Amino acid sequence: MKNGKFFGIGLVASLVAVLALGYFMFAKNPEVQATGILFEGETYSITLKQPITEKSLTDGSILIVDENGNKAKVKFSVDKAGTALSVDGLKVGKYTLEIKQTAYAKNAKSQQEQSVALEVVRKVEKLTTTEDLKDYFRAFVAQENAVSSRFNDMVVEESAMSMENKDSGSGGPSYSTTNNQVEGIEEGDITITDGQSIYTIVDNKVVIVDAKTMHVVKRLKVGKDIYPSHLMMHDQTLIIGYTQYVETKREPYYDGKSVTKIAFYDVKDAKNPTLVREVGHDGDITSLRKAGNYLYVVSSRMPNYWLLQETPDVELRPSTYDGEKETIMPVDKIRMLPESNEPNYLIVSAIDMSNVKSNAWKTESFLGNSGQLYMSENAIYIASMNHYRFWPAMESTSLEDTVSSTMPVNQNDETTIYKISIDKTAVKMTAKGKVPGSVLNQFSMDEHDGHVRIATTEGSAWGTTANSKNHLFILDENLKQVGAVKDLAKGERIYSARFMGDKAYLVTFKETDPLFVIDTKNPTAPKVLGELKIPGFSNYLHPIGENHLLGIGYDTEVKMEEGSKEPIVYTKGMKLSLFDVTDFNNPKEQQAVIIGGRGTYSPVQYDHKALFKDSRQNYYGFPVTIYSPTDEEDQLKYEGTGAHIYKVTTKGIELAADMIEKARPGEQYEDSYNVVQRLLYIEDELFTVSRSKVTSFNGKTFEKQKMVGF
Numbered sequence: 080m081k082n083g084k085f086f087g088i089g090l091v092a093s094l095v096a097v098l099a100l101g102y103f104m105f106a107k108n109p110e111v112q113a114t115g116i117l118f119e120g121e122t123y124s125i126t127l128k129q130p131i132t133e134k135s136l137t138d139g140s141i142l143i144v145d146e147n148g149n150k151a152k153v154k155f156s157v158d159k160a161g162t163a164l165s166v167d168g169l170k171v172g173k174y175t176l177e178i179k180q181t182a183y184a185k186n187a188k189s190q191q192e193q194s195v196a197l198e199v200v201r202k203v204e205k206l207t208t209t210e211d212l213k214d215y216f217r218a219f220v221a222q223e224n225a226v227s228s229r230f231n232d233m234v235v236e237e238s239a240m241s242m243e244n245k246d247s248g249s250g251g252p253s254y255s256t257t258n259n260q261v262e263g264i265e266e267g268d269i270t271i272t273d274g275q276s277i278y279t280i281v282d283n284k285v286v287i288v289d290a291k292t293m294h295v296v297k298r299l300k301v302g303k304d305i306y307p308s309h310l311m312m313h314d315q316t317l318i319i320g321y322t323q324y325v326e327t328k329r330e331p332y333y334d335g336k337s338v339t340k341i342a343f344y345d346v347k348d349a350k351n352p353t354l355v356r357e358v359g360h361d362g363d364i365t366s367l368r369k370a371g372n373y374l375y376v377v378s379s380r381m382p383n384y385w386l387l388q389e390t391p392d393v394e395l396r397p398s399t400y401d402g403e404k405e406t407i408m409p410v411d412k413i414r415m416l417p418e419s420n421e422p423n424y425l426i427v428s429a430i431d432m433s434n435v436k437s438n439a440w441k442t443e444s445f446l447g448n449s450g451q452l453y454m455s456e457n458a459i460y461i462a463s464m465n466h467y468r469f470w471p472a473m474e475s476t477s478l479e480d481t482v483s484s485t486m487p488v489n490q491n492d493e494t495t496i497y498k499i500s501i502d503k504t505a506v507k508m509t510a511k512g513k514v515p516g517s518v519l520n521q522f523s524m525d526e527h528d529g530h531v532r533i534a535t536t537e538g539s540a541w542g543t544t545a546n547s548k549n550h551l552f553i554l555d556e557n558l559k560q561v562g563a564v565k566d567l568a569k570g571e572r573i574y575s576a577r578f579m580g581d582k583a584y585l586v587t588f589k590e591t592d593p594l595f596v597i598d599t600k601n602p603t604a605p606k607v608l609g610e611l612k613i614p615g616f617s618n619y620l621h622p623i624g625e626n627h628l629l630g631i632g633y634d635t636e637v638k639m640e641e642g643s644k645e646p647i648v649y650t651k652g653m654k655l656s657l658f659d660v661t662d663f664n665n666p667k668e669q670q671a672v673i674i675g676g677r678g679t680y681s682p683v684q685y686d687h688k689a690l691f692k693d694s695r696q697n698y699y700g701f702p703v704t705i706y707s708p709t710d711e712e713d714q715l716k717y718e719g720t721g722a723h724i725y726k727v728t729t730k731g732i733e734l735a736a737d738m739i740e741k742a743r744p745g746e747q748y749e750d751s752y753n754v755v756q757r758l759l760y761i762e763d764e765l766f767t768v769s770r771s772k773v774t775s776f777n778g779k780t781f782e783k784q785k786m787v788g789f
Contacts, residue, residue, distance in 0.1 A: 124163060124164065130160060164178075173197070174196075178193040201214045206410050216382070270757035276296070279773070282306065283304070288787060297350055318343060323337070325337075339359050341357065355436050358399075362397065373429060373503055375429050380397055384422055399442045450518075498512075530561070532551065537549070548567065564606065574618060580625075582598060594613075613656070613668050617631060621699070626660055629656070635648050652675045655672040676707040681704070683701035702722050720740060721767070736765075752771040754770075755769050765778045772789060773786070773787050
């Protein structure tokens, strides 16, 4: 199982290497035509290996012809070096740029004639008709066709795990609540309790367990082929969020799409849940948030716009749902995000939970982007990383032949932030801003005293061309930058972030774990107060009082292996660090606890909702699966799976409960169904929840009491 993880990483790396090799082979092959895509009115630019003469711009050595072979009226220009050629005046259509051998200054025999296929597409600034919407997506169809031909139909999708980490105030006095990032803003989870029953997602059902009798009272199946992903409670209403794949037939084509649905169940009698209402909108569910009586549902949807090539009448508008009724959103209700540059929708719906049966399900759709989500009391912020662009970007190259500068280029060095203001069920996009770099997760963002704080990493921290640097930006309510701390920990990247009052805490890593303490009290002049470097890194930071932080991550070991130019970093056991930041100028690691060896892991390292908190006893816990090293290189020994609970105070970290089920003889790996996913408490009882069972423990002695299997 462990080796499988490394195999997956290696496979992706191999595919990337294949693509890179294909790129260089393509660039050196004069028979292969590059394809450039640009919007009408923009300048097309390419970089040439050999300089051309200024005379070639007018003597016919360089020309552009349309798809009928007619010479197009355009304006050529070239820089002083003769290597940067620009073209202006292209109208919507398909063209070929031809560069003859006589155009080059040296007229090198090795320099062959070049031809570059160009396509100019209409840029949609505003949506007023369905044709506008189709034109918006046609640009992406053209771009993807160009990329497909260029890379011989090989595609590598780069996915980023959304690591949601969180902080909230203490749990309720009688039972657990979800570990939320912002106090008062609840988030959906996979296991919840109302103080009487435990609700947990197991495959395609919501299993309801009576906490007193420890009996399963209901296996709630929302529908066929439905797999719930988010649970939440409002008074005596169970909220279930899920994404369902729906196949539709709209003559003359078949279509399929993901639909986000929210089912509301009355659970006054938990044994007999009653469906009150089901609503939804198109897309894959991204987040479920609740502030007081108001529920907000966010999803992302990429329509099947590639069907435009075969069926001009394909439906590209998103739909909303109320029970069995589907309503296609009119075009004039779809808002284009400023500088829209992605073929997908961000869809936000809201409902007043005070009367879920009859209150309106209100939906807003924004075209052009999606990304990491942070929510405050007044707004939803979306941090969108620009992964690639297909319009021209001047790009130098050392390749031997002409290379179009419209090759897809990595644009992860810029994040666009959208502010969607919320007022009860009213949702409105009110501001946009930009910052260099990309965000790690929702904890990279924060709203405080009317300002937005956002931490980013710019560049790459790995490889021979590592050039990363880290920043903290402070923006006003209109998302305009008012202050910044830039260029922290060059060559490293951010692994975790936390904001507490006027202070920001950032953990970066490559070989050691620097913890930065940043003062943001003056938004226009934030400054680094202190820095601490220790081995390992923290994936998640959690406040302990006002002057301490609990860091959860990994211990590491740095080795220099034979033949390697850079040291190699190996993760070892899980690491808990108690940071004392009482003296902001001199942060200290007050205590460190190492759990297991290499291969040990916990979901809390990438999902903040896996953190258990009981503020009555200062208990903090999490699921954990433990491995240890063996005498054989690259071999791990499975020790067991379960949970740990620690008493964490400003004085230190103390193990309160070791709730690990030891590995049975011959058992080499954990059973995923037995891995604890969540811990919670009700009164003086503690519960661990896995996909196969709920186990109860005495909350004071931690002695096992009862177990109910699913």
